Amino acid sequence: MSYMAGCYPGLAGKRCKGHGRAEWVFPALPAFYRETLQNGENMYKSFLIKYAEIGVKGKNRYLFEEALVKQIKYALKKAEGEFAVRRTDGRIYVDALSDFDYEETVESLKKVFGISGICPVVYVRDEGFEKLGHDVVRYIGDVYPDRNKSFKVSARRARKNYPLNSMEINVELGAVILDAYPEMRVDVHKPDILLNVEVRDNIYLYSEIIPGPGGMPVGTGGKAMLLLSGGIDSPVAGWMIAKRGVKIDAVYFHAPPYTSERAKQKVVDLAKKVAAYAGPVWLHVINFTDIQLYIYDKCPHDELTIIMRRYMMRIAEHIAKETECLGLITGESIGQVASQTMASLAATNEVCTLPVYRPLIGFDKMEIVEIAEKIDSYETSILPYEDCCTIFVAKHPVTKPNVNVIKRHEENLHEGIEELVAKALETDEVIVVHD
Amino acid sequence: MEVYLDNSATTACFEEVAQLMHRILCEDYGNPSSLHHKGVEAEVYLRYADETFAKLLKVNEKEIFFTSGGTESDNIAIIGAAMAGHRRGRHLITTRIEHPAVLQPMAYLEDQGFEVTYLSVDHQGRISLEELEQAVRPDTILVSIMHTNNEIGAIQPIAEAGALIKRKNPQTLFHVDAVQGFGKSRLYPGKMHVDMLSASGHKLHGPKGIGLLYMREGAKVSPIIYGGGQQRGMRSGTENLPGIAGFAKAAELVYQDMEQDVDRMYALREKLTEGVRKIDDVILNGCPGREGACHIVSASFKGVRSEVLLHALEERGIYVSAGSACAAHKPQPSATLKAVGVEKELLQSTIRFSLSGFTTQEEIEYTCQNLEEIVPKLRRYTRH
Numbered sequence: 001m002s003y004m005a006g007c008y009p010g011l012a013g014k015r016c017k018g019h020g021r022a023e024w025v026f027p028a029l030p031a032f033y034r035e036t037l038q039n040g041e042n043m044y045k046s047f048l049i050k051y052a053e054i055g056v057k058g059k060n061r062y063l064f065e066e067a068l069v070k071q072i073k074y075a076l077k078k079a080e081g082e083f084a085v086r087r088t089d090g091r092i093y094v095d096a097l098s099d100f101d102y103e104e105t106v107e108s109l110k111k112v113f114g115i116s117g118i119c120p121v122v123y124v125r126d127e128g129f130e131k132l133g134h135d136v137v138r139y140i141g142d143v144y145p146d147r148n149k150s151f152k153v154s155a156r157r158a159r160k161n162y163p164l165n166s167m168e169i170n171v172e173l174g175a176v177i178l179d180a181y182p183e184m185r186v187d188v189h190k191p192d193i194l195l196n197v198e199v200r201d202n203i204y205l206y207s208e209i210i211p212g213p214g215g216m217p218v219g220t221g222g223k224a225m226l227l228l229s230g231g232i233d234s235p236v237a238g239w240m241i242a243k244r245g246v247k248i249d250a251v252y253f254h255a256p257p258y259t260s261e262r263a264k265q266k267v268v269d270l271a272k273k274v275a276a277y278a279g280p281v282w283l284h285v286i287n288f289t290d291i292q293l294y295i296y297d298k299c300p301h302d303e304l305t306i307i308m309r310r311y312m313m314r315i316a317e318h319i320a321k322e323t324e325c326l327g328l329i330t331g332e333s334i335g336q337v338a339s340q341t342m343a344s345l346a347a348t349n350e351v352c353t354l355p356v357y358r359p360l361i362g363f364d365k366m367e368i369v370e371i372a373e374k375i376d377s378y379e380t381s382i383l384p385y386e387d388c389c390t391i392f393v394a395k396h397p398v399t400k401p402n403v404n405v406i407k408r409h410e411e412n413l414h415e416g417i418e419e420l421v422a423k424a425l426e427t428d429e430v431i432v433v434h435d
Numbered sequence: 436m437e438v439y440l441d442n443s444a445t446t447a448c449f450e451e452v453a454q455l456m457h458r459i460l461c462e463d464y465g466n467p468s469s470l471h472h473k474g475v476e477a478e479v480y481l482r483y484a485d486e487t488f489a490k491l492l493k494v495n496e497k498e499i500f501f502t503s504g505g506t507e508s509d510n511i512a513i514i515g516a517a518m519a520g521h522r523r524g525r526h527l528i529t530t531r532i533e534h535p536a537v538l539q540p541m542a543y544l545e546d547q548g549f550e551v552t553y554l555s556v557d558h559q560g561r562i563s564l565e566e567l568e569q570a571v572r573p574d575t576i577l578v579s580i581m582h583t584n585n586e587i588g589a590i591q592p593i594a595e596a597g598a599l600i601k602r603k604n605p606q607t608l609f610h611v612d613a614v615q616g617f618g619k620s621r622l623y624p625g626k627m628h629v630d631m632l633s634a635s636g637h638k639l640h641g642p643k644g645i646g647l648l649y650m651r652e653g654a655k656v657s658p659i660i661y662g663g664g665q666q667r668g669m670r671s672g673t674e675n676l677p678g679i680a681g682f683a684k685a686a687e688l689v690y691q692d693m694e695q696d697v698d699r700m701y702a703l704r705e706k707l708t709e710g711v712r713k714i715d716d717v718i719l720n721g722c723p724g725r726e727g728a729c730h731i732v733s734a735s736f737k738g739v740r741s742e743v744l745l746h747a748l749e750e751r752g753i754y755v756s757a758g759s760a761c762a763a764h765k766p767q768p769s770a771t772l773k774a775v776g777v778e779k780e781l782l783q784s785t786i787r788f789s790l791s792g793f794t795t796q797e798e799i800e801y802t803c804q805n806l807e808e809i810v811p812k813l814r815r816y817t818r819h
Contacts, residue, residue: 257746296816392816 045096046123047109048206052116052214067217067245068092068114074279075112078435079104089158093121106210111277113243115212119196122205129164132203133176136195139205140177140184150187151177155197162199169197216245218278223247224357225320226274226329227312228267228283230385233331233360235270235377236368240359241329242278249323250274250281251316253288258392263385268433273377276435284319287427288312291420292392298412301394305339306401307410309348311417315424317352327355333363338397347401438753438798442638443585443615443731443789449640452684456642456677467674468665480676484683491690492632492649493623500648500669501679505614506536508633508648509579511670512610513540515656516577516631517549523606524574530554530562531774532589533581537612538770541579554580559722560589560775567596571603578609582616586771586787587721588731590616597628608654614638617647618689619697619729630654636678640791641685645678689792696792700729703790703799707732710803714810720777720785730790733772735781738814744786747809753802756787 051068069085069092076083081100086093094109102120109118124135140147155169164172173195174186198204226238228250238248252267264285275281288311295307316328332340339348349356360368372378439447459480465473467481485496492499502508517527529541531553541551552570554562562580571578578600583590593611600609610631613622617632618639624632631654636645650656650669662671689696705724711717716737721727736744741757748755768782777785788802 257743257748257750260742260746293816 045100046121046204047094047105048119048121048204049092049094049109049115050117050119050209050212051092051114053216064114064217064220065092067220068112071112071114071217071219071279072109075108076105079108081105110210110212112217113213113215113245113277114217116214117209117212119206119209123202124205126162126199126201126203129172132197133173135203136173136197136205137176137180139207140181140193140195143207144193147181147184149192150185150190151193151195152186152188152191153177153195153197155199157199159199159201169199173197213243213277215243218242218245219247221245221247222326223249223324224327224329225316225323225325226250226281227316227331228252228271228274229331230263230267230270230381231331232365232372232378232381233333233336233368234329235274235331235381236371236375237329237331237357237359238274238281239277239371239375239377241357242274246278248274248278248281248329249284249320249325251284251286251319253312253315254285255289255292256287258289258292260385262383266380266383266385268431269380270377271431271433272435273375273380275433277375281433282323283431283433285427285429285431286315286319286424288315288424291417291424294413294416294420296392299409301392302396302398303401303406303409304392304394305397306344306347306406307413309339309344310351310406310410311421313348313351313356315421317354318425319428320354325354327357328352329357329359331360331368332358333360333365333368336365338399341399343400343402344398347403347406350403436752436798436801438794438802440788440790440794440798440802441754441756442791442794443787444756445637445643446640446791447793448637448642448681449685449688451688452641452681455684456681459677459680467676468663477676480680481674484679487683487687488647488649491686493625494649495652497667498649498652500650500666501674501682502646502648502670503644503675504646505534505612505633505635505638506646508635508646509534509536509610509612510540511648511659512631512633512650512656513537513577513579514544514659516608516610516654517544517547518657518659519655520576520608521549524572524576525549526552526572526575528552528554528567528570528575528578530556530580530591532556532560532584532586532771533579534585534612534614536614537579537581556589556774558776559726560584560587560720560771561722562591562596564592564595564599568599568603571600571607573604575604575607578607579612580609581612581614582622583613583619583728583731584721584771585615585731586769587733587775588615588728589721589775590726590728593622593629594627601628608656615728615731618686618693621693624649624651631656636682636685639685639689640793641682642678645675645682647682697729700790700792700794701725703794703796704729704732706796706799707788707790707803708734710799711806713803714807717810718777718781720772720775732788732790733785734788735777735785736810737781737784738817739784739810740813741784741786743813744784744809747813748802748805751805751809753805756789757785 065087069087072085072094079101081096082098084095084097106118109115122139153170153173155166157166177184193207195207221244224241224246226234226248228234242248250271254264268283271281271283291311292308295304299307320328332345335341338344369378372381463476465477467474467478485499488499489496502511525548527541527544527549529537529551545551554566554570556562580591580596582593597609600607608630609628611629612633614633614635615638616622617634630651632649634647637643658669660671665671665674708719711719711734718735720733720735745755745757772782772785
């Protein structure tokens with residue numbers, strides 16, 4: 001056998017993975033495709049990659065396509081098998097050059113931003129129109145056990161010397177299908193099944209589109225620094241910005257002995273979840289304990305969190321500028337906690353000159369959790385290790401801090417804080433996190 | 436300086452034990468069930484281990500069984516006894532301060548329709564024999580009491596309990612979880628009227644993944660693992676020979692000068708408690724002096740979160756446990772500490788120090804010194 005037995009779901013058609021989240025449904029490998037893999041001589045194994053917004057780009061479109069190809073190649077390193085990624089006729093194909101694991105491959109591709117759809121393609125050899133008709137009937141029979149459906153054939157000829165033109169292929173194949181499956185009907189406006197037939201050296205058949213994550217290829221949008229805390233929100237925020245093609249670096253504030261080594265490991269694990277989509281994440285771990293204790297000693301306790309966050313932003317911005325990041329990313333959402341009220345956000349925002357991206361700003365917790373579950377970071381996020389934002393949190397922290405008051409209280413720190421910040425920056429431990 | 440004071444979680448392996456295991460893994464790797472020479476060679480190690488434990492516990496070799504660890508031994512003893520005895524009765528007795536390896540099988544049996552009585556303990560963590568006497572009924576099939584508590588080091592009156600149980604109901608089986616007690620005192624199941632006794636290799640400088648279950652001949656207990664019928668059908672599965680031989684070797688070494696070691700550990704424990712007492716607002720849990728285990732000190736530091744103190748000590752190279760290792764990854768407060776009546780505000784402020792034969796005076800001094808330094812500092816920074 002030429003493929004990994006048991007890797008494919010047994011039934012053709014749609015199947016839910018996980019907990020019935022409709023968006024993540026993907027079709028099984030068609031039985032026919034499986035057979036061609038086993039029996040065919042010149043049968044390739046391939047996926048047609050559909051991309052969304054890149055298509056509308058102008059002269060720099062090639063840059064986006066190249067980035068997408070690069071990201072696809074990177075993602076496929078995780079899947080079993082050898083692949084070639086090629087750009088032809090304005091499309092991207094992923095060809096398997098060896099035995100491969102179908103599900104693993106699809107899963108990997110589903111994590112590449114810029115892909116809007118993944119079409120598993122069946123290649124048949126061109127041995128005359130009659131043979132093509134046979135193949136198409138078999139394809140439909142295998143992929144769609146329930147044939148009470150409408151369909152449309154959409155042919156394209158890249159090889160113009162084919163005896164029939166596109167319109168003729170559409171009509172003739174439609175007739176063959178109707179002959180074989182009288183229960184099916186043609187609908188050229190809103191078909192249930194859109195069967196694509198592309199005539200090239202071989203003939204490509206595909207009708208299923210597995211939804212991709214959308215967005216833009218990572219690397220086309222510059223780089224930003226994510227403040228990663230260990231909670232639910234920050235990995236989701238990083239994922240959302242990465243989705244727009246932005247490469248992600250991250251900073252984590254570690255406060256030993258108040259936070260444990262496991263809390264740090266948890267943050268590395270979360271960075272890994274982001275890296276699954278965004279590529280390698282450079283995670284900066286900063287020892288924040290002394291700054292925190294100093295603020296505790298010198299400032300009113302109900303303002304502790306705000307002042308602490310202002311220093312986190314300052315340090316994050318410092319590292320961001322040094323590493324050529326064009327902005328900061330946080331997981332803040334208005335009103336979620338005391339430090340995320342409009343007034344608090346204004347107070348923390350005030351220390352930065354780089355733009356601070358807050359993609360979750362208008363999201364409810366439930367909406368954030370939904371994405372966290374989708375990107376598989378939720379389970380890690382809810383592990384019970386304390387992060388440095390909560391260890392000294394006051395019972396009643398200020399919810400409407402006044403920037404001027406905060407600034408005045410920060411002056412209490414002037415004696416030692418600069419040295420402590422410089423020291424903290426020296427503790428910067430960089431962990432390159434790969435998925 | 437590295438000071439490892441988490442020996443109740445696990446211990447460093449004796450070099451000699453590791454060497455023996457290496458030899459069994461790489462050279463004498465046969466399966467004792469094989470008929471050929473390699474198998475016979477392997478069986479020698481098995482017999483060595485059987486004999487060693489039989490001698491140490493003063494029991495018959497046929498009464499020794501090897502498992503994957505303390506947890507499995509407890510599971511076989513409890514679930515196996517319940518399965519075999521459910522026609523005779525459906526009542527079991529245990530204490531409130533058992534290890535989860537006992538409490539969870541008990542909870543499982545409760546789900547299956549068995550009745551379980553949980554004995555209370557006094558503020559030092561000891562059960563009352565009167566309460567036990569009242570609890571034993573004609574339909575009681577098993578009593579399971581731990582020898583030494585893993586969190587506070589309380590030692591139970593096992594021999595008295597054994598005599599009492601047998602007087603009240605000779606049919607009732609008596610199981611003792613001696614995972615923390617084995618190797619710290621001489622335990623003789625025969626004299627103590629104990630029918631089953633669990634022990635674990637890695638708590639006394641042996642390997643992990645190996646446990647011991649002593650089971651009195653004639654005690655009616657069903658296996659819970661079925662297969663190739665190894666170990667007289669009681670525990671199927673190819674014997675973990677490196678583990679078994681390593682455990683036997685470790686036990687042999689520990690028993691060699693157990694009394695001196697235990698005396699030394701009591702002295703170190705005394706020193707440590709003295710040092711801890713010097714700090715304000717500290718409460719020591721468990722039994723003082725010789726009434727408690729020689730290797731466990733449980734102390735509650737008012738106003739300090741145990742996890743923070745643990746990590747602060749860690750920064751100085753001192754490894755301790757918050758509560759017990761088995762409970763440390765769960766956010767709920769320990770059931771044992773609650774049962775002995777530790778105040779609510781101290782539950783999250785409790786640290787366990789556990790010693791071993793390798794612990795030195797210097798290490799204890801270093802620990803006391805650091806505690807004195809760290810605790811007041813941590814108390815300054817608290818949540819408001």
